[in-house]
Amino acid sequence: MSLSRRFRERAERPIHRDSFVTPWPDVGLVVADSPNDPAPSLRLAHGHIVEMDGVPREQMDLLDLFIAEHAIDLSVAGEAMATPSETIARMLVDINVPRRQIIRLVGGCTAAKLVEIVRHLSVLEMMLAFAKMRVRRTPANQAHVTNRTDNPVLLAADAAEAALRGFAENETTVGVARAAPLNALAILVGSQVGRPGVLTQCAVEEAIGLRLGIKGLTSYAETLSVYGTEQVFIDGDDTPWSKAFLASAYASRGIKIRFTSGTGSEALMGHAEGRSMLYLEARCLLVTRGAGSQGVQNGSISCVALPESLPGGVRIILAENLLAAMLNLEVAAGNDALASHSDIRKTAKLMCQFLPGADFVHSGFSSMPRYDNMFGGGCFDSSEYDDYLVLQRDMQVDAGLRPVREPEVLAVRERAARALQGLFRELALPTIADAEVEAAVIAADSRDLPERDRVADLAAADRFLAGEQTLVDIVNALDRAGYSDVAEALLELGRQRVLGDYLQPAAILSHADGHLRVLSGINDANDYVGPGTGFRLQGERWAEVCNIPEALPPETYLEGQGAHPADRLRELGVAAPGASAEVVIAVGPAFGRALTETICGLPHEAVLEQLIGGIAEEGLTARIVKVYHTADCAFIGYAGAQLSGSGIAIGLQSRGTAVIHRSDLAPLNNLELFSMSPNLTLDSYRQMGRNAARYARGLPVTPVAVTVDNWVRLRLIVKTMLLHRRECEEVDVQRRPVELHFDYEPEV
Amino acid sequence: MDESHYPLGDHARTEVRAQSGKLLSQLTLAEARSGELSPDDLRIHPDTLREQARIAAEAGWGQLAANLRRAAELAIMPNERVLTIYEALRPYRVPQTRLFELADEVETQYGAIETAALIREAAAAYRKRGLL
Numbered sequence: 001m002s003l004s005r006r007f008r009e010r011a012e013r014p015i016h017r018d019s020f021v022t023p024w025p026d027v028g029l030v031v032a033d034s035p036n037d038p039a040p041s042l043r044l045a046h047g048h049i050v051e052m053d054g055v056p057r058e059q060m061d062l063l064d065l066f067i068a069e070h071a072i073d074l075s076v077a078g079e080a081m082a083t084p085s086e087t088i089a090r091m092l093v094d095i096n097v098p099r100r101q102i103i104r105l106v107g108g109c110t111a112a113k114l115v116e117i118v119r120h121l122s123v124l125e126m127m128l129a130f131a132k133m134r135v136r137r138t139p140a141n142q143a144h145v146t147n148r149t150d151n152p153v154l155l156a157a158d159a160a161e162a163a164l165r166g167f168a169e170n171e172t173t174v175g176v177a178r179a180a181p182l183n184a185l186a187i188l189v190g191s192q193v194g195r196p197g198v199l200t201q202c203a204v205e206e207a208i209g210l211r212l213g214i215k216g217l218t219s220y221a222e223t224l225s226v227y228g229t230e231q232v233f234i235d236g237d238d239t240p241w242s243k244a245f246l247a248s249a250y251a252s253r254g255i256k257i258r259f260t261s262g263t264g265s266e267a268l269m270g271h272a273e274g275r276s277m278l279y280l281e282a283r284c285l286l287v288t289r290g291a292g293s294q295g296v297q298n299g300s301i302s303c304v305a306l307p308e309s310l311p312g313g314v315r316i317i318l319a320e321n322l323l324a325a326m327l328n329l330e331v332a333a334g335n336d337a338l339a340s341h342s343d344i345r346k347t348a349k350l351m352c353q354f355l356p357g358a359d360f361v362h363s364g365f366s367s368m369p370r371y372d373n374m375f376g377g378g379c380f381d382s383s384e385y386d387d388y389l390v391l392q393r394d395m396q397v398d399a400g401l402r403p404v405r406e407p408e409v410l411a412v413r414e415r416a417a418r419a420l421q422g423l424f425r426e427l428a429l430p431t432i433a434d435a436e437v438e439a440a441v442i443a444a445d446s447r448d449l450p451e452r453d454r455v456a457d458l459a460a461a462d463r464f465l466a467g468e469q470t471l472v473d474i475v476n477a478l479d480r481a482g483y484s485d486v487a488e489a490l491l492e493l494g495r496q497r498v499l500g501d502y503l504q505p506a507a508i509l510s511h512a513d514g515h516l517r518v519l520s521g522i523n524d525a526n527d528y529v530g531p532g533t534g535f536r537l538q539g540e541r542w543a544e545v546c547n548i549p550e551a552l553p554p555e556t557y558l559e560g561q562g563a564h565p566a567d568r569l570r571e572l573g574v575a576a577p578g579a580s581a582e583v584v585i586a587v588g589p590a591f592g593r594a595l596t597e598t599i600c601g602l603p604h605e606a607v608l609e610q611l612i613g614g615i616a617e618e619g620l621t622a623r624i625v626k627v628y629h630t631a632d633c634a635f636i637g638y639a640g641a642q643l644s645g646s647g648i649a650i651g652l653q654s655r656g657t658a659v660i661h662r663s664d665l666a667p668l669n670n671l672e673l674f675s676m677s678p679n680l681t682l683d684s685y686r687q688m689g690r691n692a693a694r695y696a697r698g699l700p701v702t703p704v705a706v707t708v709d710n711w712v713r714l715r716l717i718v719k720t721m722l723l724h725r726r727e728c729e730e731v732d733v734q735r736r737p738v739e740l741h742f743d744y745e746p747e748v
Numbered sequence: 749m750d751e752s753h754y755p756l757g758d759h760a761r762t763e764v765r766a767q768s769g770k771l772l773s774q775l776t777l778a779e780a781r782s783g784e785l786s787p788d789d790l791r792i793h794p795d796t797l798r799e800q801a802r803i804a805a806e807a808g809w810g811q812l813a814a815n816l817r818r819a820a821e822l823a824i825m826p827n828e829r830v831l832t833i834y835e836a837l838r839p840y841r842v843p844q845t846r847l848f849e850l851a852d853e854v855e856t857q858y859g860a861i862e863t864a865a866l867i868r869e870a871a872a873a874y875r876k877r878g879l880l
Binding site: 061062065066069070071073100103161163206207210211216229237238239242244245246247248249250251252253254289290291292293294328330470472475476479484487489491493494496497498499500501503504505516517518520521522523525573657 | 758781810812816820822834863869876879
C-alpha cells in the first residue's frame with residue numbers, strides 16, 4: 001500500500017489492470033530486434049533462391065520453401081536486396097516517391113529485409129508511409145456482429161444498424177459452432193436491409209466457412225489464419241499450400257478472401273523459435289502474398305495484449321500494418337480485440353490507423369455492446385459510436401462511419417428482424433415470434449431478448465447446412481415473404497459474385513447513381529503523393545461527417561432571449577454622479593432588452609431584485625445605470641464605480657458575469673470578481689448586493705462563496721460566446737451611461 | 749480486357765455470363781419467381797475469373813492473378829471435389845502418392861494445370877518436412 005494518496009489513487013486507474021513485462025527474446029517475448037532474428041540475405045542460382053535470410057535451401061522449412069517459390073519477385077530481388085534498407089525507409093516517407101515505385105522494389109525483399117526497412121521508421125513516419133501505401137484510396141471500416149446466444153433476430157437487427165452506420169463489411173462468428181449457418185443467414189439479410197452491398201462473413205473452421213460461402217451465405221472470408229513458424233502453422237491444421245488452395249477455392253465460388261495473421265500468436269502458441277514478433281509477422285505476410293490473397297487482417301488481432309505488454313509494442317503493431325501495405329495487400333488493420341483497460345491508451349493506439357486511414361480501420365468494430373462480442377471483447381463497441389463520430393469530425397478524418405438518428409436506426413432494425421421472421425417462416429426454420437422482433441428493435445444486448453429454443457435452432461442449422469438450399473432459395477423465400485427489395489439486394493450480391501469484381505484488391509461495394517459499384521485498388525487506387533493528393537474528406541461526405549445530432553444551429557443557444565423585454569425597466573436620461581449612501585448597479589448594453597436572461601436562465605429582473613434587496617439589507621440604496629460604451633464586465637463595473645456616490649459599483653454583464661468595483665481601482669482590478677456566471681444563483685446575487693453595500697459603508701466583508709466547477713466553462717463556452725456576441729452588438733462607444741428606472745421596492 | 753475494362757460491372761455487364769451460360773441481365777427476380785434460376789446461375793464463370801486474373805496481373809498483383817487462374821480451374825469442379833482436395837492438402841492427411849494422384853486427376857479431368865502444379869509442389873515440400 002502506497003503512503004501517498006496520489007499514488008494509491010493512480011494505482012486504481014484502468015491502466016494498472018493492463019499487463020507489462022520486460023522482454024525475453026528466447027521465447028519470442030520481444031516485438032522487434034531479437035538477437036535471434038536473421039540478417040537479410042538472398043542468393044540466387046539458375047533462377048532459383050538457394051539461400052534466404054541465412055537459411056540454405058536444404059535447411060528451409062515449409063514457410064521458407066513457399067516464400068522462396070511464390071512470394072519474392074526475382075526480377076527485382078537483386079536490386080531490392082542491394083538497396084540499403086534506410087534508403088527504402090526514406091522512400092516510404094518521401095512524398096515525391098510514388099507508391100508504385102516502392103511496391104515494385106519491396107516485391108523483391110525477404111522477411112528480414114522488410115523488418116530492417118521498417119525498423120528505421122518512427123511511429124509518425126510509419127503513419128505517413130501507411131497513408132501513402134494502403135491499397136484503396138477511400139478508407140472503410142468493418143463491424144463485428146455477434147451475440148452470446150447466437151440469437152438470429154438480434155443478429156439481423158444489429159447487422160442492419162451496422163450497415164446503416166456505414167460499415168462496408170459485417171463479420172459474425174458463433175457461440176456454438178453449429179449455429180454458423182443461421183448466424184451467417186441472419187447477418188446477410190440484416191446487412192442488406194441496412195444498406196445493400198455490405199459484404200458479410202462468418203468466422204468459423206475453414207472447411208465449414210467454405211461451405212457457407214458456397215451456399216451463398218457469405219460473400220467474403222478472412223479467417224484464413226497463417227502463422228510465422230512451421231510448428232504453429234501445422235498446429236493450425238494447415239500448410240501454406242493448403243491455405244493457397246483454400247484461397248483459390250473461395251475465389252472459384254466468387255468469394256472474396258483475406259488472410260489473417262498478427263504479432264504475438266507464435267509466442268502465445270509456444271513456438272516462436274526465439275524470433276521477434278515482427279520478423280515472424282513478415283514471414284506470415286510473405287506467405288499471404290505468395291498464396292495470392294488480395295489482403296490480410298493484421299495488427300496483432302486477438303493476441304494484441306501480448307505485444308502491447310512489451311516496450312514499443314504499439315509501434316510494431318503499426319509496423320505490421322505498414323509491411324502488409326508495402327506488400328500491396330489490403331489491410332484490415334486490427335483495433336478489434338480488447339487491447340487495454342485504459343481508454344486513453346486504446347484511443348492513442350487507434351490513432352496510428354485512424355489518422356493515416358486504412359482499407360479497414362478496424363477489422364471488427366463491435367457494433368453491439370462488448371458483452372455480446374464473441375471475438376475477444378471488442379476494443380471499441382457500440383457504446384462508443386458517438387465518441388468515434390466526434391473524432392471523425394474533430395480530425396476531418398473518414399474512418400467509414402456516418403452519423404445516424406434513432407428513428408432511422410429503429411426502422412432498419414425492425415425491418416431486418418421482420419424480414420428474417422418472414423424468411424424463417426418461408427424456409428420452415430424455427431418460428432420467430434413478434435415479441436422477439438419487438439425486443440430486438442430496442443434491445444441493448446442479448447439479455448433483452450426472449451429465450452429461443454436453441455436445440456431447435458441448432459437442429460435447423462444442421463439441416464440447412466446439409467441441405468440443398470442456396471442463395472437462390474433465400475432470394476425466393478424473401479420475395480414470397482413480401483420483402484422483394486431485400487430479395488433483390490441479395491440477388492444483386494449474387495450478380496456481383498458472377499462478376500467477380502470484388503475479388504480484386506481491397507474491394508468494397510459502394511453506391512453510385514443508385515447502383516452498386518466496386519471500389520478497389522484497381523479503380524480507386526491510392527494515389528497519395530503529398531498535400532492535395534490522395535483521399536481527402538470533403539464535399540458531401542464531409543458534410544455528412546459534420547452532421548452529428550449533437551451539433552446545434554447557433555440560434556438554438558439563444559432561444560427565449562429577448563422575447564419578453566424587461567418591461568419594469570425604463571431608460572431615463574444620461575446618468576449623473578450620485579450621493580454617498582448608494583451602490584451603483586451597472587448593467588451591460590443588451591441587459592433586459594436584446595438579452596433577458598443570464599446564461600443559466602435567471603431572468604434579468606429577478607437578478608436585479610436580489611442585488612437591490614441585498615444592498616437594502618445593509619441599509620443603502622441602489623441606483624441602476626446602463627453602460628453602452630463597452631461589453632466588458634470589468635469596464636462596465638469601472639464605469640459604474642465612477643458614477644457611484646460611494647465609489648462602489650456592481651458591474652453586471654447580461655449573461656450574468658459580475659464584478660464588485662471601486663472607483664479608485666484600475667479598470668481591470670476589482671474587489672470581487674464572479675467570472676463563473678453559470679455557477680451564480682439568485683442567492684449569490686443577493687450576497688453580492690450585501691457585500692457591495694458593506695464595502696460602501698467601510699465594514700469588514702467576507703467574500704461571497706461561489707461554487708467552483710471548472711467543467712462549466714467547457715459545457716457553456718458556445719453559449720457564452722454567443723451571449724457575449726449579442727451584448728457586443730448593442731455596444732455604442734459614443735453613448736454615455738444611462739440612468740435606469742426599475743419598478744421595484746425592496747422589502748426591508 | 750485490361751484495367752480500363754474494370755469493373756466489369758460497369759464496362760461489361762451486358763456480356764458477362766454466369767457459369768450456367770445465362771447472361772447477367774437474365775438473373776432477375778422475375779426469373780427467380782418463375783423457377784428459372786438455378787444455383788449455377790449465381791456461380792462465376794471460369795472465363796470471368798481468367799479476365800479478373802488478367803486485370804490483376806496488369807495492375808501489378810502477380811500472385812493474386814495466379815490465385816485467380818487456379819480459381820478458374822476450380823470453378824468447374826464440383827464442391828465436394830474441391831473440399832476433398834483441400835482436406836488432402838492439410839497436414840498429415842494423405843500419403844504423397846495420393847497427392848500425386850490428385851494432381852494427375854485434376855490435370856486430366858479438368859485441365860487444372862496450375863492447381864496440379866501447386867499440389868505436386870506441396871507433395872514435395874511435405875515429404876521434405878515429414879508432413880505425410
